[in-house]
Amino acid sequence: xxxxxxxxxxxxxxxxxxxxxxxxxxxLPGRTxxxxxxxxxxAIAAATMRIEIEGAFRxxxxxxxxxxxxxxxxxxxxxxRGIAVTNSHVxxxxxxxxxxxxxxxxxxxxxxxxxSECADLAVIAVDGDDFPSLDWYDGTAxxxxxxxxxxxxxxxxxxxRGIISKSAFTVETEWASVDGAVEHDARLLPGNSGxxxxxxxxxxxxxxxx
Numbered sequence: 001x002x003x004x005x006x007x008x009x010x011x012x013x014x015x016x017x018x019x020x021x022x023x024x025x026x027x028l029p030g031r032t033x034x035x036x037x038x039x040x041x042x043a044i045a046a047a048t049m050r051i052e053i054e055g056a057f058r059x060x061x062x063x064x065x066x067x068x069x070x071x072x073x074x075x076x077x078x079x080x081r082g083i084a085v086t087n088s089h090v091x092x093x094x095x096x097x098x099x100x101x102x103x104x105x106x107x108x109x110x111x112x113x114x115x116s117e118c119a120d121l122a123v124i125a126v127d128g129d130d131f132p133s134l135d136w137y138d139g140t141a142x143x144x145x146x147x148x149x150x151x152x153x154x155x156x157x158x159x160x161r162g163i164i165s166k167s168a169f170t171v172e173t174e175w176a177s178v179d180g181a182v183e184h185d186a187r188l189l190p191g192n193s194g195x196x197x198x199x200x201x202x203x204x205x206x207x208x209x210x
Contacts, residue, residue, distance in 0.1 A: 041200065042202075044134070045157050046101075046132040047131070047132045048102065049076065049126070049152075050073075050074060050099065050155065050191075051100075052107070053071050053072070055095045073090030074086065074151035074192055074193065075195070076150070077134065083123065083124075083126075083133075084123070085123055085207060087122065087207060088116060089193065094112070097111065099124075100155075102157050108126055109126075110126045111125050118178075120209070134204050136203060137204055138203075142167055143164050143166060146162075146163055146200055147199060148160065148198050149192060149195065151192035151195025151208060158192075163184060167183075168181075181206075182197075182205065182206060188209075194208065
């Protein structure tokens with residue numbers, strides 16, 4: 001069965017910009033060798049989380065009705081102190097933001113630190129500390145690189161395998177025009193948005209769009 005292609009964006013530079021804009025420590029992502037950093041596929045599940053959001057918006061022109069909505073997506077830790085990355089379209093407009101860590105039944109509270117709508121990226125802070133986190137891939141995401149897409153398309157964690165087929169191009173999504181995207185064939189579903197695309201060593205190549 002053929003697997004459909006999806007897009008991701010190479011995000012380490014954009015994530016740094018979002019962190020800097022919101023006053024966070026811009027040295028957090030991309031650190032290597034820290035005691036709180038773990039690598040390999042076995043660590044990805046622990047560093048990846050499911051996000052649930054609730055919000056409301058006013059629909060002008062229709063009696064100014066207030067419409068409530070809810071949604072879900074994925075995110076992953078980039079620092080043990082609870083700093084995580086996801087897509088901005090996953091969390092934008094959220095009045096309530098809850099995250100579920102793999103293996104935990106009770107949700108944790110989280111808040112948005114900053115967003116970049118043009119890059120469709122957001123940085124959030126999750127209550128707690130001493131979390132497992134992922135390093136950024138410092139190589140070149142060239143066609144043929146084996147990758148794994150992690151996330152929560154529903155309440156269960158999934159990890160699918162694929163290869164990069166195209167790299168370093170601009171892609172138009174429903175939410176943004178993103179530079180530096182890569183195309184791969186790892187299976188994705190809508191709830192995978194915001195989850196990491198990683199190498200076999202568990203290093204983050206980009207953030208999934210689904």
